Amino acid sequence: xxxxxxxxxxxxxxxxxIVDFDFFHIPEGVSDPAEIWHDLVRxxxxxxxxxxRNGGHWVLLDYADIVEAYRDHTVFSTYxxxxxxxxxxxxxQPQGVDxxxxxxxxxxxxxxxxxxxxxxxxxxxxxxxxxxxxEFSDKGECDFIADFAERYPTGTFLYxxxxxxxxxxxxxxxxxxxxxSTDPDERAKNIVDIYAVLEQLFRxxxxxxxxxxxxxxxxxxxxxxxQHDWTDILNCGFLLFVxxxxxxxxxxxxIWRYLATNPAARKHFRDRLDDPDAFLRAIExxxxxxxxxxxxxxxxxxxxxxxxxxxxxxxxxxxxTVANRDPKVFxxxxxxxxxxxxxxxxxxxxxxxxxxxxxxxxxEVMVSLQEWLRxxxxxxxxxxxxxxxxxxxxxxxFTGLKLTWDAAAQ
Amino acid sequence: xxxxxxLDLCQGHARCEDLCPEVFSTDAVExxxxxxxxxxxxxxxxxxxxxxxxCPEGALRVTKS
Ligand code: HEM
Ligand code: SF4
Numbered sequence: 001x002x003x004x005x006x007x008x009x010x011x012x013x014x015x016x017x018i019v020d021f022d023f024f025h026i027p028e029g030v031s032d033p034a035e036i037w038h039d040l041v042r043x044x045x046x047x048x049x050x051x052x053r054n055g056g057h058w059v060l061l062d063y064a065d066i067v068e069a070y071r072d073h074t075v076f077s078t079y080x081x082x083x084x085x086x087x088x089x090x091x092x093q094p095q096g097v098d099x100x101x102x103x104x105x106x107x108x109x110x111x112x113x114x115x116x117x118x119x120x121x122x123x124x125x126x127x128x129x130x131x132x133x134x135e136f137s138d139k140g141e142c143d144f145i146a147d148f149a150e151r152y153p154t155g156t157f158l159y160x161x162x163x164x165x166x167x168x169x170x171x172x173x174x175x176x177x178x179x180x181s182t183d184p185d186e187r188a189k190n191i192v193d194i195y196a197v198l199e200q201l202f203r204x205x206x207x208x209x210x211x212x213x214x215x216x217x218x219x220x221x222x223x224x225x226x227q228h229d230w231t232d233i234l235n236c237g238f239l240l241f242v243x244x245x246x247x248x249x250x251x252x253x254x255i256w257r258y259l260a261t262n263p264a265a266r267k268h269f270r271d272r273l274d275d276p277d278a279f280l281r282a283i284e285x286x287x288x289x290x291x292x293x294x295x296x297x298x299x300x301x302x303x304x305x306x307x308x309x310x311x312x313x314x315x316x317x318x319x320x321t322v323a324n325r326d327p328k329v330f331x332x333x334x335x336x337x338x339x340x341x342x343x344x345x346x347x348x349x350x351x352x353x354x355x356x357x358x359x360x361x362x363x364e365v366m367v368s369l370q371e372w373l374r375x376x377x378x379x380x381x382x383x384x385x386x387x388x389x390x391x392x393x394x395x396x397x398f399t400g401l402k403l404t405w406d407a408a409a410q
Numbered sequence: 411x412x413x414x415x416x417l418d419l420c421q422g423h424a425r426c427e428d429l430c431p432e433v434f435s436t437d438a439v440e441x442x443x444x445x446x447x448x449x450x451x452x453x454x455x456x457x458x459x460x461x462x463x464x465c466p467e468g469a470l471r472v473t474k475s
Contacts, residue, residue, distance in 0.1 A: 110441040115428045280428075342463040350466045354423050 005080040005087050005298065007057070008311045013050045017308065021045075022053040023294060023317065024393045033396040034290070034321045041322060048308050055084035057296075057315035058308075063326035063346070065306060066318045069297055071351040073098040075305065076297035076316060078353060083296050083315050083394075090191075093236035095243070099352050104228070105236050108220050109356050112213055118359040121159075125364060128155050129371045137375040140407035141382060144256050145249065145400050148368070150175070153248035156364060157241055161201065162212030170197075171241075179246050180399070198237040213240070244357050247292055248364055250397025251347075254290035255283070255365065256372075258336075260381045260403055268338050270373050276366070282338035283365055288345035289336055291320035292395050295349060320346045321396075379405040411450045412473045413458050415443045419469035426465055430457040443469065 010018075021040065026033045040061065047061045060066050069076040077098050082089045091097060094105035111117065132151060136142045154171050158164070163171075174197070177190040202218045209215035217236055222228055259266050272278040299314040310316075324345045325333040348355035355361070382402035389400040413433065415426075422441035426434035432454050435444045450458050450472075462470040 107439075107441055110422055110436075111438045114436045114438075115424050115431070116436075341460055344464060344466055346466075348423075352421055354421060354466060359424065359428060 003087055005313050006085055007055060007313045007315050010050060010052065010056055012309045012311050017046050017049050019045045019049045019051055019059075020053065021049075021051040021059065023059075023319075024054065024391075026390050026392045031390065033390045033392045034292075036392060037294075037319045037322050038325070041325075048306060055315065057083055057317055058310070059317050059319065061319070061322050063323040063329045066320070066323040066346060067350055069316060069318055070295075070346070070349055070353070073102075073300075073352065075300055075303055075310075077300045078102075078297065081296040081298045081315065083317065085315065090235055090238065091232075092239040093232045094356075095239055095353055096235070102352055104222070105232065106352070106356070108217065108228075109213075109236075109240075112216060113356050113358075113360055115359050118363050121360070122363060122367065124159055125156070125367045126371065128152070128159070129368045133371055133375055138407050141402065141404045143386075143400055144403050145253055145398060149249040149252040149256075149401075150245075152252075152368060153245050153364060156248075156360070157244060160212060160240065161214040161237075162205065162210045163201070175241070175245050178242060179395075194238060194241065195234055198234050198241070202233055202237060243355075244361065246395045246397070248361055250292045250395060251287060251290060251361070252365060252368065253398045253401050254292065255286045255369070256403065257381070257398070257401055258286065258290070260379055263378075265336070265338065266373070266378065269369060270377055273370055273373060278339075279370070280362060280366055281341065281343075283362060283369070284343050284345070285336060285338050285340045287347045287362070287365075288324045288330075288340070288343055291324050291345065291347040292397055293347070293349075294319045294321075294394050294396070296394065320349070376405050378409075379403050411455050411458070412448045413445060413450055413462065414448060414471050414473060415445055416469045416471070417442055419467045420465075421467050421469075423466050426461040426470060429461040429464060430454055433458055434461060 023036065026036060030036065048058060048065065050058050060069060078096055079098055080087055080089055094102045129152065132148055136147055142148065150172060151168065154175060155165065155168055158167060158171065174190065174194050177186060178194065181187050181190065201214055205215040206218045209219050214237065217233055220228060268282060269279065295318045297316040297318065299310045299312055299316065301312050303310050324347065327333050348358040382404045385402055386400035389398050391397060391399065420443045422436055422443065424436045426443055427436050433445060433450060437444050459472065462472055
């Protein structure tokens, strides 16, 4: 098999633009994985630089450049982008296809995730948050990741796909291997397992469709009135499974970790439990500060970008966490202002691929935090945090986060 | 005050609808911003201004009517 999408050797990169930077590696002692990115900015490295690590790739650090990369798919493609480069790579729908083909699955999904559609899910989202919290809120401690932040979005996926809650542990196991395993054999088997589960699920929904999103995808018709390509259906199911898990888990982890050390912020949210607009505005700000995703693009053709020579198939990483603290865009960017009213952060990306699930994600966080604060208004970080519990990569976050509270007092 | 959307820029992210559902909605087929009545009622002017400034694509604009 000939490889078509391998990045070229970096002969075109001038030495002054090379920085040795491995975004999968979090050095010993760093407790917030996003800090490796902010450290680059503090060191004053070039705003467009190249690192030879992980197969070699560019990094953009300016908000304006990152936004342009998101918007201009004619230069920055989402097709075949993995870092380090692996090919062929599954073409997830709709994220892995460029416009205009992108629009087919995008249009299929978008109506199911509008603000109105998500408000219709709120009752269910709330009930499930309450049920999960009541399992441990009287214990005075939890591992926030294992006890809540992983289980909750996985349950949301089951709900979206019309699957019974009893299958939660099965899907949690699949997700945990997918996101955390480094063993190539285990990873390969995991992908096969996930696709087998999706295949069976979509076949069942095809035979007896329900009101869920899996049924909507499998019964949708293309312009000619035919079912969509079966591989695309599976790849869309796959994306919906993985896109809303690790991202939500770690966004929550960051937010709860921050609140555990900030009494004033806890109070800010507690005082607004009955004011959803203000509550959501504050969540929006914590999402700006805690942008967990670093996105990948592949250069479509040789070109010059802001005076820098790019070659076809060069890889590019877009660190949202850096864009979101660009002083040219955000007043006082390092300050967490829970009342910030204008907040054009790129935590969910921007342009055609901007997160379809953004309203759902925000509502999941909002409902969870409201119900949490009603039961656990005060909490702190436990003294005995697990070791080696942070990770970098395309999604950054935590594998463990121990919280404690005075259960008797609450 | 009037508000208009440039549909070439709009990507249907519905930040506008979320911030001011009284004025903005999202088309179920095209998935783009819909403004039923471009003339903004005075009580919503502030919310509309916020929606305009929060549109991720810069697709909204207010004009004097
Ligand atoms: C806080 C949580 C989340 C974050 C930070 C996040 C972030 C992102 C980002 C940055 C993108 C843009 C990808 C790109 O430009 O290449 C994206 C796309 C996407 N997200 Fe999310 N996401 C979150 C939650 C969710 C949830 C809950 C869902 C479930 C429905 C979801 C489904 C998707 C899908 C389907 C896409 C692809 C959209 C397209 O290509 O048109 N996300 N997300
Ligand atoms: S916020 Fe902007 S991009 Fe999103 S639907 Fe409204 S006008 Fe369109």
